[in-house]
Amino acid sequence: MSILLVTEQQDGKWHRMSFEALAAAQEAATGIDCPLVAAVVGSGVRPLATELANKRVSEVAVIDSPELAQYSPDGFASALSQAVEQVKPRLVLFPHTYQVRDLVPKLAASLGGCFVSDIVDMRFEGGEPIFVRQLFQGKLHADVSASGQPPHFVSVQSGAYRADGVAEGAAPAPIRSVPVSLDASAMRTQAEPPYQDAKDAVDLGSAQIIVSVGRGIQDPDNIPQAEALAKALGGELAASRPICDNGWLPLERQIGSSGQTVAPNLYLALGISGAIQHVVGMKGAKTIVAINKDAGAPIFEIADYGIVADLFDVVPKLIEALEDPN
């Protein structure tokens, strides 16, 4: 019984989370003490397989078909279901990407296996994996075990494992083709090529200081206060998803999995609870400051400096102190 890692690529370029999931898969292979098969899925992906074979894996599986050039849930679920039948893994690992969120619940359900989604950690008890998931928007962690018929499917949260922790192989691993037969006419959901709505007017990625607002800002009329603080610090204003959903700030100022990913020197989170979808977009910041009324807000778990207080008390004082010549 092996572990199967399914990597993700688009047009011959790796999804950056593929190697984070590979790091997790290498750890799992050691923990369970079994071979690791790493798979590349797509059309014309042989060069990627060669690259993957240099990593510490037992084997690289190539699932290559012209029908897999563009993602479709039916096509990919069918291809991976055939691959699982041939490789017969006990555990199938994925990076927790948008594509995986669309695909793997279907794949797992069609094979009758369970899908432990979005794990942040795992450990092993007598060769049995225990997965750690976040519950209640990150307020609690849960140790989860999978039961029922293998294989069990698992996806790894962005940033939970480090891509630079991937071990290189002593010698290139063998590459094998996993033949799949696919019927283009059976693919019901069809996707057109990706596009961006508007060229980002603000490049938050290059900002050194970011002041970011969340639900705690309460009202669009309070946004100028945060804007004034950003200006006083010489930084950019950003927001968590609910603020942009409400139309209080434009989408291009959104930080998180569906918005921009940033790593500024200073990230000042005002009234942001720290839900997973937001945190993945900013946890790389050098210094994180959180101001929130709720002492139990998950944002404090990753903050360097925390102030448990009403942001409307503290923000004006911060602006005052910054403008104070003494």
Add this chain to the structure above:
Amino acid sequence: MNIFVCVKQVMARDSVIRLDEGATWVRDDGLTFEMNEPDTYALEEALRLKERHGGEVVVVTAGPARSASTLREALAKGADRGIHIEDDRFVEADTHATASALAAAIGREQHDLILTGLQSDDSGFGQTGVILAEKLGLPHATIIMEIDASGSQLRCKRELEAGWFQTVTLPQPALLTIQSGINKVRYATLMGIKRARKKPLQRYATDDLGIEITAQQGVRRLYQPQQAKQTVFLEGGSREVADELLNKLRFEARVI
């Protein structure tokens, strides 16, 4: 167009969480509950599609007795009828058990479109909609930001990572999971609340549907996450903490 919307009742945002005795879930008593936020957007989208194309909006939940209040809220906002698969075990059930129950109830009805929120705010699996589609043999698309149901095929705007989107097309009947922010949700009016009392709410026990609640994954233990960093908490008056923070940022972290 017969539209089914699957909703879940979850504890209110900012609830104070206390673990239950076995530390496998949280204590229910003293909490207030509300409709899972992503599901409110799915419901609103269903109501708008009905206004545009006609038909019926049916709201469905699998949950304990208390979740009937969430169905009533949906009826007050404009859904035509509700289906409640009632069982206390759904509170801790995994996504497979929930999806199986929803499939059993919706599968016996004529359905053109099924909408769900993209994930729940409590368990956060983000799988129930897709598994439901698979169990009913329907095509699906996830994380949808726009629905055009005017043609023979559904045309949807699907959100991708980092500000990218794509258009997906799929035949009906189909299932879509809805991204938060797709629309601006309405509030229930007094008239709506009054009308909701007379709208039909069908209740099923799991036996009625011939289903069993079997979990494929289980929570062994719930706990507070470990601090990733040593957070320095600043305390005192507002001006005091403001000055102290700026000092720390200037001379300790050296980021301003």
